[in-house]
Amino acid sequence: MTLSIRTKKTETPKKRPPDSELSFGKYFTDHMLSVDWSVEQAWHDARLQPYEALALDPAACVLHYGQAMFEGLKAYRQPNGGVALFRPDAHARRMQQGAARLCMPALEEADFVALVREFVKLEDSWIPSSPGTALYLRPTIIATEAFLGVRPSNHYLFFVIASPVGSYYGGDSLKPVRIWVERDHVRAARGGLGATKAGANYAASLLAAVNAKKAGYDQVLWMDAKEHAFVEEVGTMNLFVVIGDKLITPALSDSILSGVTRDSIIKLAPEFGVQVEERAISTAELFEASEKGTLREVFGSGTAAVVSPVAELAFGDRKLEIGGGKPGELALGLYDRISKIQRGLGPDTFGWLSPV
């Protein structure tokens, strides 16, 4: 690591909640990792410090122009009591790509991984061990310069907080979710920020998500911004459909996030005897497959949700029911395979686990 790191431990440690009480993103650990960036000094002053509120100038660029982005990765307790991160290098690279689009600096991959590793070591006692749990890490970069003109900031803060988590939707993580297909609002257009984890993408998603919740749905499925004919991404997940013996997912573009779990699924799918296609999927194709009886499964994937089966897609009054409300065989198989790799219980064929 090219950065030296100083540590100040908390004097008021919190009590860790029992694994049975964990949902998603509700509890935070005792410490955080912070690193400053300035034009003059680049990345400097890496520190592990007590978890605390940020002091920001009210003119800080992030508060006005939204120059902010985040990552999400997980650390898992291993059978020998150790800890491993799942694909931290892939998260570091995705953060670099997103930062470039947002005119922000990003850490070198090796520094990102080494700093996150030090942080996880410090928070070892917070890492849950029950099946379905993990320590979720949230690296974030924000523009901190106090300045009211629209241009990239000259100062940034990179910080990482950590949250012991259970299932993203609460309860059984394999309980199929019901999804509202959004045809009015748009998450991301070609040429926009959709491929980045910019906070702005999530802000753009909220109104449709609130409306979907009111109508009794768990998540929103976004359509392409131009024709509203092709499915792109689910609220916080990439989308997969199984038609016949093919596993199909929308091809990556600048309006679709390049999910690390998405990539893992594509690499593991051949083990399940399915052929993977990365291409456009129209709603017309989904309806046609459903009518022919070949639409076998729909599921989402993401770091937070892992693999999440879908029971229903609602296109207004027109509903597509999938799998009779039960999780599909491939979704279950992939969830089990990925979870076992993450927990050190299955062959890590691609070398995705990074011991802490």
Ligand code: COI
């Ligand atoms: C993740 O899956 O890590 C995400 O970032 C989704 C989220 C916004 C909770």
